[in-house]
Amino acid sequence: MLSIEQLTKKYDEKPAVSNLSLEIGEGEICGFIGHNGAGKTTTLKACVGLLTDFDGDVKVLGTSVKADPLTVKKNIAYIPDNPDLYEFLSGIRYLNFIADVFGVSEAQRRERIKKYGDLFELTKDLAAPINTYSHGMKQKLCIIAAWLHAPKLILMDEPFVGLDPKAAHILKNMMHEHCENGGSIFFSTHVLDVAEKLCDRVAIIRHGELVVTGSMEEVKGNQSLEDVFLELEGDTDDD
Amino acid sequence: MIKTLLAIRFRAFLSAIGGKNKQGQQKTVSKGKVILMGVLYLYLAVCIGALSAMNAYAVSAAVVGTEIEWLFFSLFTVLPFFIILLFSIFEMKTEIFECRDNDILIPLPIPARAIVLSRVLTVLIYNYIESAVIILPALVAYLVAGGSALYFFGGLLISLFVPLLATAISTAIGYAVAVLASHMKHKNLATLLISLLFLLGYFYFYSQMMSGEAYMTNALVSVLPILEQYKALRFLGKSAMWNPLATVGVILLSVGAFALAYYFISRNFLRLVTREKSVKHAYKEKKETQKSPFLSLCGKEFRRFASSAGYMLNASMGIIMTVVVTVLLFSKRDSLPTLMETLELQSGLYPVVLMLLVGIGSMTSISASSVSLEGKNLWLLRSLPIPSKTVLLAKAVPHFLLSAPVGVVCALAAAALVPDVSVLDCLFAVLLPLSASLALSLLGVAVNVWLPKFDWVNEMAVVKRATPVMIFTLAPMLLTFLLVAGTFFLTLVGLGFLGVIFAFALYSGVAVAACFLVVGPCAAKFDTFS
Numbered sequence: 145m146l147s148i149e150q151l152t153k154k155y156d157e158k159p160a161v162s163n164l165s166l167e168i169g170e171g172e173i174c175g176f177i178g179h180n181g182a183g184k185t186t187t188l189k190a191c192v193g194l195l196t197d198f199d200g201d202v203k204v205l206g207t208s209v210k211a212d213p214l215t216v217k218k219n220i221a222y223i224p225d226n227p228d229l230y231e232f233l234s235g236i237r238y239l240n241f242i243a244d245v246f247g248v249s250e251a252q253r254r255e256r257i258k259k260y261g262d263l264f265e266l267t268k269d270l271a272a273p274i275n276t277y278s279h280g281m282k283q284k285l286c287i288i289a290a291w292l293h294a295p296k297l298i299l300m301d302e303p304f305v306g307l308d309p310k311a312a313h314i315l316k317n318m319m320h321e322h323c324e325n326g327g328s329i330f331f332s333t334h335v336l337d338v339a340e341k342l343c344d345r346v347a348i349i350r351h352g353e354l355v356v357t358g359s360m361e362e363v364k365g366n367q368s369l370e371d372v373f374l375e376l377e378g379d380t381d382d383d
Numbered sequence: 384m385i386k387t388l389l390a391i392r393f394r395a396f397l398s399a400i401g402g403k404n405k406q407g408q409q410k411t412v413s414k415g416k417v418i419l420m421g422v423l424y425l426y427l428a429v430c431i432g433a434l435s436a437m438n439a440y441a442v443s444a445a446v447v448g449t450e451i452e453w454l455f456f457s458l459f460t461v462l463p464f465f466i467i468l469l470f471s472i473f474e475m476k477t478e479i480f481e482c483r484d485n486d487i488l489i490p491l492p493i494p495a496r497a498i499v500l501s502r503v504l505t506v507l508i509y510n511y512i513e514s515a516v517i518i519l520p521a522l523v524a525y526l527v528a529g530g531s532a533l534y535f536f537g538g539l540l541i542s543l544f545v546p547l548l549a550t551a552i553s554t555a556i557g558y559a560v561a562v563l564a565s566h567m568k569h570k571n572l573a574t575l576l577i578s579l580l581f582l583l584g585y586f587y588f589y590s591q592m593m594s595g596e597a598y599m600t601n602a603l604v605s606v607l608p609i610l611e612q613y614k615a616l617r618f619l620g621k622s623a624m625w626n627p628l629a630t631v632g633v634i635l636l637s638v639g640a641f642a643l644a645y646y647f648i649s650r651n652f653l654r655l656v657t658r659e660k661s662v663k664h665a666y667k668e669k670k671e672t673q674k675s676p677f678l679s680l681c682g683k684e685f686r687r688f689a690s691s692a693g694y695m696l697n698a699s700m701g702i703i704m705t706v707v708v709t710v711l712l713f714s715k716r717d718s719l720p721t722l723m724e725t726l727e728l729q730s731g732l733y734p735v736v737l738m739l740l741v742g743i744g745s746m747t748s749i750s751a752s753s754v755s756l757e758g759k760n761l762w763l764l765r766s767l768p769i770p771s772k773t774v775l776l777a778k779a780v781p782h783f784l785l786s787a788p789v790g791v792v793c794a795l796a797a798a799a800l801v802p803d804v805s806v807l808d809c810l811f812a813v814l815l816p817l818s819a820s821l822a823l824s825l826l827g828v829a830v831n832v833w834l835p836k837f838d839w840v841n842e843m844a845v846v847k848r849a850t851p852v853m854i855f856t857l858a859p860m861l862l863t864f865l866l867v868a869g870t871f872f873l874t875l876v877g878l879g880f881l882g883v884i885f886a887f888a889l890y891s892g893v894a895v896a897a898c899f900l901v902v903g904p905c906a907a908k909f910d911t912f913s
Contacts, residue, residue, distance in 0.1 A: 192766045194913045213910075217768035228759035230683065232690030240671050244679035245767050250671060258668070271666035 145170050145297055145328040146191065150200035153186050160186040161352045163200070168297075168330055168345065171323045175339035176332040177373060178349035184332040185225060187349070188301050191330070192222040204297055218246070221290035225301040225332075227282035231275035235266065235285050238274060239292060246293035253292065260288040263314050279306040287315060291322075298322065300331035304338060316342055340369040348376055391484075391501075416850075423853050430860060432520035435459070439521035443528035453620030455530070456538055459521040460545050460619055463514040467549035468556075470513075470697070470847075471506055475550075475557030477693050477843045478502045479648060484840045485656050496649040503554060503645055509848075510546040518542040537623040537630070544637035545619075551640035558648055562655065676769050680777035687756060688749060688781045694756070694846045701747030701859075702789050708743055709793040712736070716800045731803035734879035737794055737812060738870045738886060741819045742863025744790045748855040750782035750827030754909075755836045755845040761912060771906035775828050779901070782824035790816025811883050818890035823859070825897035830854055832905040835912065 146168040153161045161183040168174045178184050189195045191202050193213040202209045202216075209216045230238055236257070243253040261267035264284040274282065283306045290298055298319075304312050319329050319342065333339050339346060340360065346369065347357040355376050356363055364372050439459055446452050479502050488498050522538045622629035674682070688694060696703075754775075757764060764774050794812035798804045830851040839845050846852065870882030 189913065194762060194765050196911055196913075214768045214770060217766060222762075222766045224762050226759075228762065230687070230760055230763070232686055233683070236666060236671075237686070241679050241683055242767075243671075244674045245676045245769055247676075248673075250673050253671065253673075254668070268666055 145172070145205060146330055147203040147206075148187070148191065148200070149203070151187060151190055151202065152199040153183075153190060153195060159352050161190070161198075161349075164349070164352070164354045165200075166347055166354065166357060168328050170326050170328055172344045173319055173323050173329045173342055174331075174345040174347060175343035176330060176347050176349065177334075177336065177339060177369075178332075179377065182349045183352040184349060185301055186352075188222070188299050188330070188332060191299055192220060193217055194222075219295060220297045220299060221293070221295040223283075223286050223290050223298070223300040223303050225305070227279070227286040227306075229274050229282055229285065231273065234273050235270040235277070235281075238285065239270070239289055242289045242292055248293050256292050256294075257288065260291055260318075263318075264288065264311055280308060280311065283307055284311060287318070291318065296327050298327065298329045298331075300329070302333060303331055304333065304335055312338075336368075336370045336373060340364070348373060350376065420850060420853070423850075423857055426861075427853070427857055428516045430857075431516050435462075435517045436520035436524040439524035440528050443525045443530055447525070447528055447530050452530075452534070453617055453624055455525060455620070456534070456541070456623035457616040457620035459518060459525075459538075460541060460623070461616065463517045463542075464545050464549045466513060466517070467510045467546055468553050471510060471550060471553040471557075474506050474509075474693070474843050474847070475503075475554045476560055477841050478506055479554070479557065479652070480656055482841045489653065489656065495652045496645075499649045499652050500645065503550065503648070506553075507546065507550045510550050514542060514546045514549075534624050537625050541619075541623045541630070541633055544634050547641040548633075548637040551637070551644040554644040554648060558644075558651070558655075677773055677777055680769065680774060681780045684753065684777055684781050687753070688785075691842060691846075693843055694749075694752070697843070697847050698749040698752065698852075699747055699785065701744045702786050704746065705740055705744040705789055705793045708740060709796050712797055712800055720802055731801065731805070731808065731879065732874070733798060733801045733804045733808045734870050734883045735867060735874055736797050736801050737808070737815060737883060738867045739863070740794055740797060741790060741815050741886070742859060742867060744786055744793075744816060745819055745823050745859035745863065746856060747782060747786045747820075747823065748827060748852050749785065750779050750824045751831050751851040751855040752845045752849060753778040753782075753828065754831040755839065755849060755851070756842060758837050758839060758842075761837055765913060771909040772902040775832065775901050775905055775909060779824040779828050782827060783820050786824070787817050787820035790820055807880070808883075811887060815883060815887050815890065818887055818894055822890045822894035822897055823855075825894060825901050827851070827855055829897055829900045829905050832901075832908050837912075 146166075148164055148166040151161055151164040152159065164183070164187060166174075176184050176187070186195065190198050191204075191209065193209050193216060196210070196213075204216045204219055207215045207219075230241075233241065239257055240253065248256075257270070258267065261270060264287070266281060266284050266288065269277070269281060274285065277285065283303070287303065290300075303315060307315060316338070319331075323329060323344075343360055345358065346360055346363050348355050348363070356372075360369070363369070367375075439455070442455050442458060446455050479499060482502070489495075518538070519542075522535055522542075525538070526532065526535050618629050619633060622633035688698075791813050794816050795809065798809050798812050834850045836845050836849055866882065866886050869885070870879055873879050873882045
């Protein structure tokens with residue numbers, strides 16, 4: 145589903161991501177873990193076509209994001225770390241805008257907006273302007289918009305930040321359901337417990353380099369993911 | 384504290400010149416760009432200053448040494464006063480109450496009065512600059528016309544205080560508009576209407592001052608009885624002439640009003656900024672029509688435009704002025720045959736009028752800030768499966784659809800007022816505004832892609848003071864001057880129509896070139912923004 149091939153991205157000659165390669169298959173949830181500034185957001189932005197001048201390549205369903213970004217973008221959805229949405233639109237207008245862009249039919253959008261709006265208890269607020277929404281409500285709207293066109297791959301940057309426990313639980317269920325239907329999810333998080341319980345695969349990044357990747361069992365063995373992560377952090381610090 | 388807060392605000396202004404590099408990081412401002420901006424600002428200052436000096440000289444020549452010498456000082460302090468008042472209402476409203484860094488500054492241990500003072504001072508400094516560009520050349524022209532050096536210094540002194548008064552009033556109006564708007568459902572529309580009413584009031588006042596034959600003959604004495612009705616004008620004029628009561632009165636009034644406005648806003652700042660933004664609208668499911676991505680983008684651009692009264696008024700000034708000038712033309716229609724006779728025109732006046740209307744309309748800058756206004760939402764457009772050229776073309780649509788019809792209607796209305804209009808004139812009354820609107824709407828997008836600014840905290844920074852908007856304020860002024868002057872001279876020899884054909888060819892050529900620019904290099908550059 146997602147293939148990151150030797151991704152390298154530098155800002156003013158300072159490498160943010162170095163030679164990162166990663167594969168995520170169909171039906172997989174992959175957690176992307178690393179300290180602040182490790183290169184998680186840069187990697188996610190490269191995957192969704194928000195960054196263009198990087199070395200290496202990113203392919204979604206075999207299509208290169210460099211060669212054919214529009215085809216890639218049609219198959220994915222992206223939730224950034226901060227839900228900066230069009231504050232001058234109402235929630236429903238924003239969702240319709242996203243649905244129009246992705247060519248979602250009237251019947252499908254009505255059904256999905258109802259389904260996910262009710263799930264997140266946001267339906268009654270959809271007519272209100274987004275500038276009246278709380279951070280959590282914007283995050284919920286962003287999640288509904290991401291699921292609206294039934295993308296094959298969903299990339300999320302810290303998706304649980306700002307969500308209340310109930311909404312976080314709903315999101316986890318939605319992620320499972322998405323993958324059971326053949327979709328894939330690649331998301332960054334600092335909440336290691338969530339990653340441990342939710343992910344099939346995990347990738348740990350430090351200073352722009354992928355230090356470990358594999359299935360959850362392979363990576364953590366008998367330890368907790370937190371122990372593995374802290375161990376790896378300690379190892380590299382010692383280096 | 385105040386110094387730091389002021390430095391932050393001016394750094395934001397300077398960053399408007401810098402733009403962003405490919406990684407989306409702030410660029411260091413290059414020397415070339417600083418020189419370009421310097422030249423642009425200087426050009427603007429020279430244009431406005433020269434206009435002010437020419438008018439001031441004409442007025443001075445008529446009033447110096449007479450009993451109505453105060454009239455000179457009245458007119459040339461009232462002019463910047465109104466300009467400040469008109470343009471800083473939105474500035475004050477957005478600068479004080481709607482800045483994006485309110486959420487950052489309010490939780491910090493900074494007194495609200497310091498935040499408010501830093502913002503009021505920022506706008507006041509801009510106001511001083513705008514005021515100086517008008518008043519200083521006028522005062523120099525007054526001296527050249529034989530005015531008193533003593534009164535010259537009096538004028539200088541009063542010019543230091545008038546912006547204080549204007550800023551105080553605009554702050555108070557900005558506060559009132561913010562309070563009113565916070566209670567209204569369609570707050571932007573309400574804000575715009577209040578401001579338009581204010582604008583119309585200003586033009587009414589101005590046209591009253593310059594009404595009747597006096598306008599044509601420039602005989603100030605004949606408008607004196609009208610001006611005399613406004614006692615405050617005489618008081619203001621006398622204040623520059625060292626009349627003790629007037630001078631002290633204007634100074635005390637200005638300082639007092641400024642202090643009062645500042646005190647009042649400081650006291651209410653937190654309450655207003657932290658107020659619940661709006662009443663909740665309960666959503667009722669209704670049928671939604673599926674639109675094409677382009678139409679949906681156009682709809683989004685229109686909503687963006689309608690979401691900010693400041694954006695609407697500042698960026699649509701060309702459209703508003705076109706209507707105002709057409710109305711003025713209508714009110715002066717009886718004088719037009721006399722004017723034609725006086726000027727001994729060999730062909731109809733209409734080509735000059737048409738050029739003037741199109742030139743004024745071209746000061747519209749809606750598209751010139753449309754890319755920068757994406758701000759923090761840029762990730763959305765860049766992550767959606769829409770070609771960049773579609774995104775950019777949609778950004779030109781509101782500019783074109785709002786300016787072209789108004790231009791055509793006003794040009795046709797003018798054709799009905801001006802004598803000796805041919806069928807061909809009427810054809811170009813449609814074609815010229817269309818081609819000009821198309822060219823400028825696309826060019827605005829191209830210039831903004833060339834010089835974007837996404838990290839603004841106050842949208843007025845990109846709507847009013849950013850480089851693309853500066854270019855869009857200055858370039859049409861120069862072009863209009865050249866085209867109107869060229870057409871006027873051609874009209875004198877009976878070939879005015881050639882000017883219109885040339886302008887149409889020019890705007891059409893620019894439209895085609897701008898279109899290629901937008902769908903080609905600009906779209907490619909937009910792909911690199913992040």
